[in-house]
Amino acid sequence: MSIKDHIKFYQQEVEPFGARLIAVSKTHPATAILQAYEAGQRLFGENKVQELTDKYPALPADIEWHLIGHLQTNKVKYVAPFVSLIHAVDSEKLLLEIEKQGARVGRTIPCLLQIFIAREETKFGLHESEALALVTGPVVQALRFVRIEGLMGMATLTDDQNQIRQEFRGLRRLFDDIGKLPLPAHVRMKELSMGMTSDYRIALEEGSTLIRVGTAIFGQRNALN
Numbered sequence: 541m542s543i544k545d546h547i548k549f550y551q552q553e554v555e556p557f558g559a560r561l562i563a564v565s566k567t568h569p570a571t572a573i574l575q576a577y578e579a580g581q582r583l584f585g586e587n588k589v590q591e592l593t594d595k596y597p598a599l600p601a602d603i604e605w606h607l608i609g610h611l612q613t614n615k616v617k618y619v620a621p622f623v624s625l626i627h628a629v630d631s632e633k634l635l636l637e638i639e640k641q642g643a644r645v646g647r648t649i650p651c652l653l654q655i656f657i658a659r660e661e662t663k664f665g666l667h668e669s670e671a672l673a674l675v676t677g678p679v680v681q682a683l684r685f686v687r688i689e690g691l692m693g694m695a696t697l698t699d700d701q702n703q704i705r706q707e708f709r710g711l712r713r714l715f716d717d718i719g720k721l722p723l724p725a726h727v728r729m730k731e732l733s734m735g736m737t738s739d740y741r742i743a744l745e746e747g748s749t750l751i752r753v754g755t756a757i758f759g760q761r762n763a764l765n
Contacts, residue, residue, distance in 0.1 A: 543572060544579035546757040551580070554751060557744045562606050562733075564754030566591060570598050572758050577603065585627075585752055589615040596622055608692075608733075608752060610664050613637040621645045627692045627733050628654040630664045632679055635686060642685025648726075650687045652733055655714060657707040658696040665693065668714050681724055690731035690749070691715050695739055704739050708746040715747070 541549070550561045564585040565573050573584060577600060586592040587609030596605060604624035611626060613634055619626070620641035629635055629651045642649045653674070656665030666674065674680055675688065693711040695704045711734055719729035735743020735751040743751055 543575040543757060543759075547576050547579040547581045550751075550753050550757065553740070554744065557748075559744055559749050559751060562608070562750055562752045563757050564608065564736075564752050565595075565758065566609075566754065568758045570595060573599055573603075576757065583624075583750075585754070589618050592623075593618050606750075616641045617644070620649060621647070623649065625689065625731070626651045628652070628664065629688075630654040630656075630666055632674060635674075635683070636679065639683050639686045648685050648687050650689045652690050652692040652731060653688060655691050655693045655711055657693040657711050659698075659703075671714065672718065675718055675723060675727055676721060680727060683724075683726055686726065688727045690729050690733070691718075692733035694736075695734070695743075697738075701739075701742060705742050705746060708734050708739075708743050708748070712747040 547563065554561050560583060561581065562583045562585040563576050563581050566587045582602060583604045583606060585606040585608040592605060592607060605622065606625045606627060607619055607623050608627045610628055611634060616637045626638065626649065629638065638649050638651060653671055654665040655671055656667055680688065691711060691714065695707045698704065712732060715729050715732050731749050732747055733750040734748045737753050737756040740751040740753060
């Protein structure tokens with residue numbers, strides 16, 4: 541199957557759930573991204589700031605670029621002028637830096653709070669209690685150049701589908717619980733980013749609105765790319 545065929549397949553997979561596909565284009569060249577673009581794909585995900593800033597000016601302006609990888613505070617300034625959604629906000633410090641850079645460039649930057657749901661210490665994210673304290677606290681209340689759009693989480697890398705389902709279900713429960721709170725206008729639970737190539741079907745069943753698929757669309761990167 542071609543990249544276009546893969547895009548059409550995954551778009552058809554997410555459509556019945558009202559979700560959207562993020563084509564994770566990390567390490568793949570602009571030529572591959574353009575093939576996906578020509579198939580109607582507009583949401584693309586990158587893990588690294590340097591790669592994203594290199595690709596952004598070389599590709600169509602109507603692409604929505606999602607930064608899905610761990611973001612260091614000193615790199616926020618490079619993506620602040622154009623990024624469509626930052627998925628992995630995992631600390632108050634990072635949130636404040638995004639606010640600072642949003643003010644600098646004069647735009648409101650949409651973000652998701654990353655929640656730690658896996659049984660792997662290598663994963664990043666806020667614990668539930670931290671997320672609840674953050675969205676109801678004075679730091680978030682005072683934000684003017686950040687819009688919190690929802691939550692993101694990565695399940696444990698395991699073959700145990702019941703465990704994955706329970707992790708996604710817990711994240712959806714937190715999403716719903718936060719959505720019931722009295723929140724400032726710039727905080728809303730609209731997007732729930734969970735699910736990748738190996739577990740996206742479970743994620744869709746548990747309420748994901750954004751799934752992230754890379755290798756299954758673009759294939760393995762090789763030395764010629």
